[in-house]
Amino acid sequence: MFKPHELIQAGSADVPLQADADQAVVAEDVRRPEVKFARVWQADDLFEGRAPAGGFVSQAAAQVSAKRFALRDLDSIFLIGPRSTDSVVPPQPQDMLSPASADAEDAPQPAASAEPPSDEVQPIHSQQALDDARAQGYTEGMDAARAQLYDQIRAEIEAEKQADAQALAAMDQAVVDGLTAALDALHQSPQQFFEPLKRLSVHIAEQLVLGELRLDGSAIDRLVQRCVDDLAANEASSVLVELHPDDLHALHDLRKRAGLVEKNLPQLMVNEALPPGSVRASANDALVEDLITHRLAAIARALGLDEDPLRSQSAFNPERLAAERQRSTAVEDVPVRMGTAAPARAVAAEAMDLEDSDV
Numbered sequence: 366m367f368k369p370h371e372l373i374q375a376g377s378a379d380v381p382l383q384a385d386a387d388q389a390v391v392a393e394d395v396r397r398p399e400v401k402f403a404r405v406w407q408a409d410d411l412f413e414g415r416a417p418a419g420g421f422v423s424q425a426a427a428q429v430s431a432k433r434f435a436l437r438d439l440d441s442i443f444l445i446g447p448r449s450t451d452s453v454v455p456p457q458p459q460d461m462l463s464p465a466s467a468d469a470e471d472a473p474q475p476a477a478s479a480e481p482p483s484d485e486v487q488p489i490h491s492q493q494a495l496d497d498a499r500a501q502g503y504t505e506g507m508d509a510a511r512a513q514l515y516d517q518i519r520a521e522i523e524a525e526k527q528a529d530a531q532a533l534a535a536m537d538q539a540v541v542d543g544l545t546a547a548l549d550a551l552h553q554s555p556q557q558f559f560e561p562l563k564r565l566s567v568h569i570a571e572q573l574v575l576g577e578l579r580l581d582g583s584a585i586d587r588l589v590q591r592c593v594d595d596l597a598a599n600e601a602s603s604v605l606v607e608l609h610p611d612d613l614h615a616l617h618d619l620r621k622r623a624g625l626v627e628k629n630l631p632q633l634m635v636n637e638a639l640p641p642g643s644v645r646a647s648a649n650d651a652l653v654e655d656l657i658t659h660r661l662a663a664i665a666r667a668l669g670l671d672e673d674p675l676r677s678q679s680a681f682n683p684e685r686l687a688a689e690r691q692r693s694t695a696v697e698d699v700p701v702r703m704g705t706a707a708p709a710r711a712v713a714a715e716a717m718d719l720e721d722s723d724v
Contacts, residue, residue, distance in 0.1 A: 582615030592646035
């Protein structure tokens, strides 16, 4: 037995072999001179321009002829059998069709329409369908635009609200920071916080004293009586008492209402240099005075305030009292009305003749 790979005819690769299993193989036919052993592959001689038989030689790409692909019988190539003497017919182009084209040819062709083709193009959709589609598209577009506008307005409103909230929060934070700083400063120096309260309390006390002095002369009467008692004179008529003009006027009114006799009372004299609520009494070589400025100085020392600023801002300051008296005594003219009164209409009464009447 010969093996298939040992018997390959040189130069006859394109010639198919005929395989016939039923026919007896003759040894003389197998060992014919045309059958040769396979040539061993080897490198080509570089110095020889022509390749030996069955070898390879380099050629230009333009000189190589393109070969076509065709169906081959593998059994006839690899099976051992006598060489077929039939000539090989090259496949025709129509025989090299793909299976897809063959299936397309085998598929039945649709029958031709019996009606002749019309030149006019038939509309795919009716006018009513187009109108309905257009109306539906318009409605959907309006709904989408309305939703987009609503989302945009809502986003803008939310942004404005957030900005306002942030501004209010910043203002509140600024107020809190200011209060915190003020509290810290108060803890560091509490005198800055309590000094305005002390000044306010002194100012309220001054206004209460002024109100009592202007209301009635009883307060001045008590001050005068105290000064006279301090002098301890036998006769009160020998004591000289100096008062502010307003206090002296109030004391005279009080004595008139009480019906006191001027003979047994100390002598009264006006002293404009004295502030309201102050009394200065003298008898012989003794002098007693009760000034409102002394009482205010004692209050300032008790509260720990500076006396000079308190004296300049006091309600008993002579300059402030003079300005206030000038404002209270100023007379303002009544403004003249721009319009003139309408003249009274003359009423003409008819004279009646009493002689002609029945009365």
